[in-house]
Amino acid sequence: MKKLTTIIVLIAGILIVSICNFNTVREAFELNTRNAAVDSKVINKENKYIKSELKIPKLVMNNKEIERILNKKFESDIMNFYNTSVKEAESYFDDFPDAENKFVISSDYEVKKSNNKVLSMLIKYYKYSGGAHGTYEYIPYNVDLTSGGIFTLKDLFNENSNYKVVLEDEIKKQIIQLNKEQNLPKNSTQLYAFNEIKDNQKFYIVDDTIVIFFDLYEIAPYVAGVPEFIIKKELINTLLIPKYKEIIFYSSKATTV
Secondary structure (H helix, E strand, O other): OHHHHHHHHHHHHHHHHHHHHHHHHHHHHHHHHOOOEEEEEEEEEEOOOEEEEEEEEEEEOOOHHHHHHHHHHHHHHHHHHHHHHHHHHHHHHHHOOOOOOOEEEEEEEEEEEEOOOEEEEEEEEEEEOOOOOOEEEEEEEEEEOOOOEEOOOHHHEOOOOOHHHHHHHHHHHHHHHHHHHOOOOOOOOOOOOOOOOOOOOOEEEEOOEEEEEOOOOOOOOHHHOOOEEEEEHHHHOOOEOHHHHHHHHOOOOOEOO
8 A cells, every 4th residue: 555655655756846847848848939018108208399199019028128128119219200300390480480380290010020130110100290291101121020120121141132122123013013004104113213232222021021121202202102012032041141031030929010
C-alpha cells in the first residue's frame, strides 16, 4: 500500500510539472506571436484662434520599451503639428483680426498592416484655414516591431539594386493607364506630372504589396487627391534585403484594418 501511494504521488508530481511547463511554453508562444494592438487617445483643444480634435494612436505591445518609444514619437509628432498650427493661426488673426472662422485641424490614423513583425500605419493630418477647402497630409510609419526601428523605402532594397528604375517604370505604366481611363494621351502631364521617386518616398505596406503615394499637389492637382501606386510582390521580390522581405511578406497572424 505504501509503495502504491508513493507511485501515485510521483505520477501526480510529474503531471503537475508537465502542466506548468506546458503553460510556460504556451504563454511564451502567445507572447511571441501576439500582434501589436492599437488603441486611441483623443485630445480636444479650442481657443479663439483654433479648434482641434487630435486622435493619437497608442500601441499596446509585450515589449514595453519599444511600446514607450513609439507611443512617445506618435504623440510628439501630432502635438508638434498642433503647436505649429496654433502659431500659424495666431499669426493669421494678428494680421486679419476681423476674420470670422477659426482654424480647424485634426489628426487620425489608419493601420494598413499589423502582425508581430511589422506595423504599417498612416497618421492623417487635416487643416482648414479658410478658402474653398482644407488640406491634408498622410505621414507613414513603417515599423520593424522586432527592433522598434522605423524604416524608409531606401532601407528595403539591396544597395546595388536598380529599385528606383523598377519602381519609376511601374508608376509611369500605371499613370499611362490612368490617363487612358480619363481619355487623355498616354504621355499627358495634364493630370499627373511624375518624374522620379525619392530615397525617403512615402509608402505603406498592405498584404503582400507596398503602396507608394504622393502628397497633395506633389505630382497632381487637388482633384486627384493623394495619388497611390500599388507595387506587387512579384516586381520587387528579388530586389529586397532578406530581412525586409521577411517582414513585408510575413503574414502569420497578420491583419489589415
